[in-house]
Amino acid sequence: QVQLVESGGGLVQAGGSLRLSCAASGRTLSSYIMGWFRQAPGKEREFVAAIAWTAASTDYADFVKGRFTISRDNAKNMVYLLMNSLKPEDTAVYYCAVRRPGRLTVVADYDYWGQGTQVTVSS
Numbered sequence: 001q002v003q004l005v006e007s008g009g010g011l012v013q014a015g016g017s018l019r020l021s022c023a024a025s026g027r028t029l030s031s032y033i034m035g036w037f038r039q040a041p042g043k044e045r046e047f048v049a050a051i052a053w054t055a056a057s058t059d060y061a062d063f064v065k066g067r068f069t070i071s072r073d074n075a076k077n078m079v080y081l082l083m084n085s086l087k088p089e090d091t092a093v094y095y096c097a098v099r100r101p102g103r104l105t106v107v108a109d110y111d112y113w114g115q116g117t118q119v120t121v122s123s
Contacts, residue, residue, distance in 0.1 A: 002026045002112040004096045009117030012086055016121070020081040022096030022114060029053070033099050034072055034079040037107060038092035039116075045095070049081060050104035059104040063089075086121045093118050 008020040020036070035050035049060045049070040058070055069082040079096060094117050097110035 002029070002098055004098065004112055004114035006094065006096045006114045006117040009094060009119045011120045011122065014086060014088055014121055014123050016086050017082070017084045018086065018119060020083065020094055020096075020117060020119075022079045022081075024077040024079070024096075024098060029074070029077055029098060031101055033101060033104060034070075035097050035099070035104065035110060036070060036079070036081045037095045037097060037110075038090075038119075039095070040092040043092075045107050047105040047107065048094070051079065052101075052104075057104075061105075083119070086119075088121045088123045091119060091121050 003026045005023045012018055031053045033050055033052055036048040037045050038048050039045040047061050051058045051070045051072050067085045072079040096114040098112050099110040103109050
């Protein structure tokens with residue numbers, strides 16, 4: 001089992017920045033992929049960004065490219081999401097998730113999920 005705990009969400013004005021963190025525990029995440037997803041009210045959960053174990057491979061949803069950066073610290077079992085130039089449409093609950101090697105962007109492929117952290121961007 002893997003436990004994931006997100007932090008760093010909050011209320012920010014449009015154009016501002018936030019840095020989300022996700023702490024993983026329960027087992028060694030060697031070779032696991034770590035990802036961020038989000039879900040806005042009334043919408044399905046969607047892929048935001050993911051990073052492979054070596055950090056050599058990352059992927060981003062088109063709507064965050066150039067604004068968000070995913071990174072990880074394998075020694076600490078942490079993954080981060082730096083969000084710049086935030087927009088009101090970025091408002092959502094953001095979830096951290098992990099999976100074994102495979103596709104990066106598919107929600108259903110991820111094995112473990114955190115409880116989420118709320119990000120609200122005001123206009």
